[in-house]
Amino acid sequence: MSTQERRTLPPRLAELVEDFTDVGPSDRLQLLLELSQELPGLPARFADAADTMEQVHECQSPLFLAVEVDPGEDAAERGVHLFFSAPPEAPTTRGFAAIMHTGLDGESAADVLAVPNDFYTALGLSQAVSPLRLRGMAAILARIKNQVRVATA
């Protein structure tokens, strides 16, 4: 990812990308593990209504996603809130979700939509995690963007 592209990342996501690229491959796994442990639980309104969440089928283990967008006149400026549910026995999937949550929760719709679809390649995880497993990450972002587009249309 070029410096130019990295500038299009919201600040906390850019910081995460830097955290990953600053360390070696095995420490990247450790970082992903720590993030997976920090993924917040679901608020009660989703915990009781899991069927209203969208399943990310591209992940190897079940991951459910919900996106809420704040009300507002200017669609681009409306804040985006992300909610995820994945079982503890799927730490990699939880880690991917946590990257999205830490990096994008609370950002504006325009900033979320501006994240490059392949931003995750800059995390340097393909060697440690394998490219196949990484596809899940691309899918999470694509599904977040779709929901943001629908909510702000």
Added chain:
Amino acid sequence: MPYDTDPKLAEYAHPERLVSTEWLAQNLGTDGLVVAESDEDVLLYDTGHIPGAVKVDWHTELNDPVTRDYVDGARFAEICAERGISRDTTVVFYGDKNNWWAAYALWVFSLFDHPDVRLLDGGRAKWTAEGREMTTEVPKPERVDYPVVERDDRTIRAFRDDVLTHLGKPLVDVRSPGEYTGELLHMPDYPQEGAVRGGHIPGAASVPWARAAAEDATFKSRAELEAIYRQEQGLAPTDDVVAYCRIGERSSHTWFVLSHLLGFSKVRNYDGSWTEWGNTVRVPIATGPERGQV
């Protein structure tokens, strides 16, 4: 290492290929035993594992990083040496999802004819369900010597050309029913892994791999397994059988069941599986629920 004399295991054709959770708990830490965890999820081991267990990742470690193939003898020797596995070490594999990936790792070790490989019956799920000890402490095994052994690709592995000449003899497709009929190009809820045609190899029986597992992730009893593979599917222990799935992982599990639990003498795993067959020009394909004509 002594074998597990558990009566349930004794019924299988090769009880020496399985250990119970109780046997493992009793024998943990014994010289000559290495426990290896292989999971679908690359981080699961790091969240907690059986004390002393090492990690073997099917994707990043057992596959060659460039060619679609397994590691060679030199790389395999290195994988073992750094985990404290010598040629005479008993290796007990366990993992998530009914030992799906553990069976795959065991099959790859068998390509190098590592003599004593065993599966933990019930895998990670049973060990944790019984409240047995787990730790996040990663062992630092002392490096040992492991010889460079040439991989044997003839005995338990089949390639596409082998399958073409095998047509008409028993084949077992262990994927989900939707993948078998051709309705789905990949596992339900799993990523598309790029097969351009759906269906199955003509003549293949459909026996989804997880039918061999009981509720608690252990293998079903010998009688239950015989009912599925012999009575229902008409397979015989003297048959020449090829099993396949999508990339050869689920079919490793079935390979284990047929050869080690039911004592079939010639079972090969076609690891090219559907991601090769379903992309190959002009190979025969059958669609729908019937086995199809060869």
